Amino acid sequence: MTPTTGASVLANTRREHLAARRAHRRFLLLARLAIVVIALVGWELVSGTLVRPFYLSSPTEVAATLAGWAASGQLWYHAQFTMTAAFFGYLLGAAAGVLVAWPLAVLRLAYRITEPYFLIAYSVPAVAMGPVFILWFGIGMAPKVLIAAYFVFFIVFINTVAGFSQVPASLLEVTRVMGASRRDQLPTVMLPSAAPFILAALRITLPAAMIGAVTGEFISSNRGLGYLTRAAAGSFSTSGVVAGVLSLSAIVLLMNLMLRPLRHALRWQREVDVPDAAAGR
Incomplete structure (x- = not known):
C-alpha cells in the first residue's frame, strides 16, 4: 500500500466515523424529542379525563x-x-x-x-x-x-x-x-x-x-x-x-x-x- 493510498483510507475512515457520530447524535436528539412529545400528549389526555385538573394541570x-x-x-x-x-x-x-x-x-x-x-x-x-x-x-x-x-x-x-x-x-x-x-x-x-x-x-x-x-x-x-x-x-x-x-x-x-x-x-x-x-x- 502506497503512502497516498494509506492516507486516503485514513481520510475515508475518519469521514465515516464523523458521519456515524453525527447520525448517532441526530438519533439521540430525535429519541429525546419523541419522549417529550409522547409525555406531553399523554399528560394532556390524562388531565381532565382520568385525573382532575385540580390535581394535575394540563x-x-x-x-x-x-x-x-x-x-x-x-x-x-x-x-x-x-x-x-x-x-x-x-x-x-x-x-x-x-x-x-x-x-x-x-x-x-x-x-x-x-x-x-x-x-x-x-x-x-x-x-x-x-x-x-x-x-x-x-x-x-x-x-x-x-x-x-x-x-x-x-x-x-x-x-x-x-x-x-x-x-x-x-x-x-x-x-x-x-x-x-x-x-x-x-x-x-x-x-x-x-x-x-x-x-x-x-x-x-x-x-x-x-x-x-x-x-x-x-x-x-x-x-x-x-x-x-x-x-x-x-x-x-x-x-x-x-x-x-x-x-x-x-x-x-x-x-x-x-x-x-x-x-x-x-x-x-x-x-x-x-x-x-x-x-x-
Missing part, C-alpha cells in the same frame, strides 16, 4: 401560565434572584469544598482527627440549616447563597478528598525530589489526578445548589421562583406550581450546560460517577 394551562408570567415580567424578575443565589452558592460551596479538602488530604492525620466532625455536620439535614441561616443573616440574598453553598460543600469536599487520596504516593515523592513544594503539587499533580472525582461532584451538585436556593425562598422570601411557586400553591394554582417547577428545571439544565466547556477540557480524564442520592439530602 400542559396547555401550564404553558399559558408561563406565558402570562413572561408577559408580565414576573418570570424574569423572580428567576434572576433564584439564579443568582444558586450560582453564587454553587461557586462558594464548590470552591470551599476543594480548598478545605486539599490541606486535609495532604495532612492525613489532620483529616483522620477532624473526619468525625465533618461526618456529624454532613449528617445534619441541610434543609434544617435554612432557618438558622435566615435567623443569622436575615431574609436577603445572603442566606439563600449560604444555604445553596451548604448543600454543595459536603458533596464536593468528600469527593475531592477521595480524589486526592487516589494520587500515587510515588508520584508525589518524585515531584518533591524534583523540588516541587506542596503548594506546587496542587495544580500540577493533585488537581489533575482528582479532576474526575471533582467533576463528578460538580455535576451532581448543580441540582443541590438550586434546591438550597429554593429552600431559602420557601422558608422566608418575597422574591424568587421558590416564592413564586409557594404563592401559586397558596392560591391553589396547580398550573402555577407546575410552571414554577419547570422553570427551576430549566435553570438547572442551563447551569449544567455551563459545565460543558469544563467537561471538554477534561475529556482525557476518566469520569467517575458518584451516587445521585447524595444530592437529595
